[in-house]
Amino acid sequence: MSTSLAGMPLLFGLALRRDRWRLLSWVGAVTLLVVTTYTAYEGLFPDPAAIEAMATSMGSNPAFALLLGQAHDLTTAGGFTAWRAVGIASLFLSLMAIFTVVRHTRAEEDAGRTELVASGVVGRHAPLAAATSLAIGACAVTGLAAAAGLVAASAMSGQVEVGGAVAIGLALATTGAVLAGVAAVAAQVGSTARAASSLAGATLGALYVLRGWSAASGSAEWAQWLSPFGWGEQILPYVENRWWVVVLPVVATIGLLAGAHALQARRDVGAGLLAQRPGPAGATSSLGGPFALAWRLHRGPFLGWLVAFMLLGALYGSFGSSVGDAFSDNEYFQRVLALTGRGGASFTLGFLATILSVMATIATIHGIQGVLRGRTEEEEGRGEPVLATPVTRTAFFASHVLAGLLGSATILLVGTAVLAVVTIATVPSGTVTAGQLMLAGLVQVPAMWVVVGVAAALFGLRPRSSHAAWVVLAVTFVLTLLGPLLGLPDAALNLSAFSHVPGYPLDPLRAAPLVWLSVTASALLVAGLVGFRRRDTDER
Amino acid sequence: MSTTAPTATPSAAIEIEGLDKSFGTTKALDDLDLVVTTGEVHGFLGPNGSGKSTMIRVLLGLLKKDAGTVRLLGGDPWRDTATLHRRLAYVPGDVSLWPTLSGGEVIDLMGRLRGGLDERRRAELLDRFELDPSKKGRTYSKGNKQKVAIVAALASDVELLILDEPTAGLDPLMEVEFQQVILEEKARGRTVLLSSHILSEVEALCDRVSIVRTGHVVDTGTLAQMRHLTRTAITAVVSAPPLGLGDRPEVHDLLVQTDTAGSHSGGSHATGSDDATATTLRFDVDTSALGPVLADLAAAGLHSLTSQPPTLEELFLRHYSADR
Numbered sequence: 124m125s126t127s128l129a130g131m132p133l134l135f136g137l138a139l140r141r142d143r144w145r146l147l148s149w150v151g152a153v154t155l156l157v158v159t160t161y162t163a164y165e166g167l168f169p170d171p172a173a174i175e176a177m178a179t180s181m182g183s184n185p186a187f188a189l190l191l192g193q194a195h196d197l198t199t200a201g202g203f204t205a206w207r208a209v210g211i212a213s214l215f216l217s218l219m220a221i222f223t224v225v226r227h228t229r230a231e232e233d234a235g236r237t238e239l240v241a242s243g244v245v246g247r248h249a250p251l252a253a254a255t256s257l258a259i260g261a262c263a264v265t266g267l268a269a270a271a272g273l274v275a276a277s278a279m280s281g282q283v284e285v286g287g288a289v290a291i292g293l294a295l296a297t298t299g300a301v302l303a304g305v306a307a308v309a310a311q312v313g314s315t316a317r318a319a320s321s322l323a324g325a326t327l328g329a330l331y332v333l334r335g336w337s338a339a340s341g342s343a344e345w346a347q348w349l350s351p352f353g354w355g356e357q358i359l360p361y362v363e364n365r366w367w368v369v370v371l372p373v374v375a376t377i378g379l380l381a382g383a384h385a386l387q388a389r390r391d392v393g394a395g396l397l398a399q400r401p402g403p404a405g406a407t408s409s410l411g412g413p414f415a416l417a418w419r420l421h422r423g424p425f426l427g428w429l430v431a432f433m434l435l436g437a438l439y440g441s442f443g444s445s446v447g448d449a450f451s452d453n454e455y456f457q458r459v460l461a462l463t464g465r466g467g468a469s470f471t472l473g474f475l476a477t478i479l480s481v482m483a484t485i486a487t488i489h490g491i492q493g494v495l496r497g498r499t500e501e502e503e504g505r506g507e508p509v510l511a512t513p514v515t516r517t518a519f520f521a522s523h524v525l526a527g528l529l530g531s532a533t534i535l536l537v538g539t540a541v542l543a544v545v546t547i548a549t550v551p552s553g554t555v556t557a558g559q560l561m562l563a564g565l566v567q568v569p570a571m572w573v574v575v576g577v578a579a580a581l582f583g584l585r586p587r588s589s590h591a592a593w594v595v596l597a598v599t600f601v602l603t604l605l606g607p608l609l610g611l612p613d614a615a616l617n618l619s620a621f622s623h624v625p626g627y628p629l630d631p632l633r634a635a636p637l638v639w640l641s642v643t644a645s646a647l648l649v650a651g652l653v654g655f656r657r658r659d660t661d662e663r
Numbered sequence: 664m665s666t667t668a669p670t671a672t673p674s675a676a677i678e679i680e681g682l683d684k685s686f687g688t689t690k691a692l693d694d695l696d697l698v699v700t701t702g703e704v705h706g707f708l709g710p711n712g713s714g715k716s717t718m719i720r721v722l723l724g725l726l727k728k729d730a731g732t733v734r735l736l737g738g739d740p741w742r743d744t745a746t747l748h749r750r751l752a753y754v755p756g757d758v759s760l761w762p763t764l765s766g767g768e769v770i771d772l773m774g775r776l777r778g779g780l781d782e783r784r785r786a787e788l789l790d791r792f793e794l795d796p797s798k799k800g801r802t803y804s805k806g807n808k809q810k811v812a813i814v815a816a817l818a819s820d821v822e823l824l825i826l827d828e829p830t831a832g833l834d835p836l837m838e839v840e841f842q843q844v845i846l847e848e849k850a851r852g853r854t855v856l857l858s859s860h861i862l863s864e865v866e867a868l869c870d871r872v873s874i875v876r877t878g879h880v881v882d883t884g885t886l887a888q889m890r891h892l893t894r895t896a897i898t899a900v901v902s903a904p905p906l907g908l909g910d911r912p913e914v915h916d917l918l919v920q921t922d923t924a925g926s927h928s929g930g931s932h933a934t935g936s937d938d939a940t941a942t943t944l945r946f947d948v949d950t951s952a953l954g955p956v957l958a959d960l961a962a963a964g965l966h967s968l969t970s971q972p973p974t975l976e977e978l979f980l981r982h983y984s985a986d987r
Contacts (some may be wrong), residue, residue, distance in 0.1 A: 233762075233801070315762055315801070317762075400799075401765070401797045401798060401799070402763075402764065402765025402767070402768060402797055402798070402799050403765055403767060403768060403797060404765070404767040404796045404797045405767040405768065405770075405771050405796065406767065406768040406771035406772055406775075410768060410771065410772055410775075411771075411772070411775040411776075412775070412776065413776070416772060416776075419764070420761065420763075423763075503759050504755065504757055504758075504759035505759050505760070505761060507720070507723070507725055507755060508753065508755055508758075508773065508812070509773075509776060510723070510724075510725060510744075511723045511725070511748060511751075511752075511753040511755075511825075512748050512773065512776035512777045513745040513746070513748040513749045513776065513777065513778060514745070514748075514776050515744065515745045516744070657727070658727075659720075659725065659726040659727055660720070660725040660726065
């Protein structure tokens with residue numbers, strides 16, 4: 124074992140050197156998210172009545188359970204943070220873990236650098252061990268930072284609380300570690316970095332949705348125990364601090380890492396377990412232009428996302444009816460309803476509007492991915508040979524940007540259609556029509572395209588910073604999901620394109636914001652195109 | 664798009680004058696001039712990082728020039744990009760293929776993007792380069808990736824081939840095949856701009872050669888002309904050292920060695936002269952001044968003479984290394 128890990132400290136140092144700023148920003152952002160949620164609690168809910176109202180409204184809303192898991196105790200800042208922030212924070216941390224592991228294993232192999240490194244005094248298992256150590260180390264640092272921040276915050280409010288803070292830190296760190304293990308296995312199975320990331324990302328999505336489904340259904344709590352996100356929740360930070368639960372993610376991580384190393388011992392450097400088959404000796408007649416090429420490159424991820432969105436639509440649609448039930452049994456909401464003069468159906472409509480907004484945010488990931496694929500083509504030297512043919516700059520740019528725009532809109536609308544079919548079949552008739560739901564999906568598109576447009580503008584104008592589009596999406600996501608609750612000022616909330624989308628079908632449609640969003644999206648796209656036509660191509 | 668460049672065969676396929684291009688503070692091209700005549704194979708040589716690929720990218724309309732004039736097939740490569748690209752094919756120095764597309768798909772795609780390819784020619788080239796078109800992009804070796812790019816470029820019917828170190832990674836057999844194919848293309852009247860480090864390839868293929876150093880073309884001409892501008896190494900044995908030879912500006916690195924008869928005792932029989940001493944001279948002389956120097960030597964009683972014309976390597980080493 125010792126020789127097979129030779130050189131590991133050196134590789135760890137190299138990976139840390141390459142990723143220090145990247146990791147530091149992940150760690151900082153996640154810590155900030157957790158600690159600010161805790162510190163904001165007192166200001167947001169100053170008296171028991173406000174806490175009571177919030178606890179009943181949110182604790183029983185299946186839409187929140189789907190997205191964030193079950194709330195266990197919303198009457199303390201700690202319990203609130205454990206529910207509201209830890210779910211999202213562990214999602215981000217898991218993404219960080221996956222990116223880090225794949226970047227330093229499979230992506231290095233694709234680039235041919237592993238071969239260079241492996242010719243030195245480097246053991247077979249050293250690169251994988253270095254990558255997973257870095258990812259898990261970053262998760263641990265995040266857990267520590269979050270725990271320390273929470274302890275400090277509790278001290279400032281006069282009552283030092285250590286147990287819950289440590290429990291949250293552990294929940295974060297161990298969930299991220301499990302996903303690092305998942306990524307380590309995916310890096311052995313997939314035959315390219317792209318395939319490995321997709322595999323690990325799909326597993327992450329499935330595990331997250333599984334926890335949400337289990338929490339929202341109320342009848343399948345056992346399924347909580349099948350997902351690392353469920354384990355993190357079941358530690359019950361600030362509520363019971365069940366330390367023994369931590370054993371589950373630790374054992375799972377060790378098992379996954381052992382499995383990954385065993386798989387690695389059985390494969391060649393540069394090859395995956397899923398071998399590549401030979402391709403056709405010639406192209407079909409359809410592969411004949413820049414747009415056909417773009418479709419060929421984008422169709423794999425597109426079809427994967429399409430299936431995922433159909434599943435998501437079906438899952439979310441099946442909760443439409445239980446939303447109405449949950450609220451009609453609740454005395455507090457009966458009073459609210461009486462005051463506002465809205466019918467019980469309004470909760471279902473509100474739920475659907477929220478869910479569609481979340482689905483649109485997720486679909487934006489595919490949109491940005493599509494646009495940035497064009498940048499990758501350029502960066503990795505496949506763009507120049509294409510641009511050395513009569514293909515114009517405009518066509519090259521448009522082929523990838525359109526893939527992002529149309530791909531994201533298509534998956535959202537197909538997901539919405541499935542959601543509509545399932546919803547109509549389950550909710551009391553007259554609550555909502557399929558047409559209303561399709562329209563509710565459609566109004567999300569301009570906001571989605573604004574964010575995709577940011578990616579396109581960066582691609583055209585600031586190609587080396589084009590990955591900043593992900594930061595924009597992450598900020599948007601946090602603002603949409605947490606912003607209103609954290610009492611952020613409107614000026615901050617308005618930074619998110621999605622906060623301008625009318626909450627149809629609950630709220631009436633308003634044309635003005637949709638027009639403005641469309642204008643903004645168009646302006647960003649045109650700016651990107653003009654920039655791309657004027658600038659030098661930029662190979663790495 | 665506006666200028667439909669007519670096929671009015673201009674005498675120069677490529678005309679560059681005073682081209683400048685900087686990246687930030689780095690000056691990649693500095694007042695570069697280059698003319699490639701229609702129908703010739705033009706070698707473009709220079710040390711690593713001297714700006715060869717940058718110039719090719721400007722020619723392809725991928726980079727925007729800072730200053731100077733660039734005419735490509737009678738058009739402006741930045742403005743008339745797509746129109747001009749119908750008439751040329753390009754092989755990049757560092758070929759990157761789509762990992763999931765097979766080599767055959769890439770060849771067909773590139774051909775169609777260029778406006779069509781000749782099926783018979785494609786089959787012939789695959790055969791000659793012994794390339795398996797059904798492998799996926801990421802499974803090809805370096806040399807085979809290069810072959811995919813070469814076949815893709817040569818299977819189209821174009822006027823101009825721009826080749827950026829096209830044979831890096833090819834085995835010697837394939838290298839010979841490549842030279843054969845380029846000679847055939849030349850016979851068909853195509854113009855070729857060939858950037859290369861392989862001197863035998865340059866010698867076998869190129870009509871004219873331009874040498875670039877730090878972004879500036881330092882020499883252009885046929886190989887014969889370039890040889891003329893360099894030095895010939897001379898070793899001569901004379902009776903007495905000619906006066907003033909070392910003072911001639913065309914003579915470099917003169918080494919004088921006087922042998923006495925005694926020192927020859929056990930060795931070779933004397934050199935036909937019964938004189939007691941002979942002087943061996945070693946020096947380099949500018950090839951243009953060879954005549955007068957030889958006359959001097961003859962006057963000094965020439966016993967023997969060897970002269971060595973510069974090899975191609977020496978020619979380039981001299982041009983590549985900074986200031987000599």
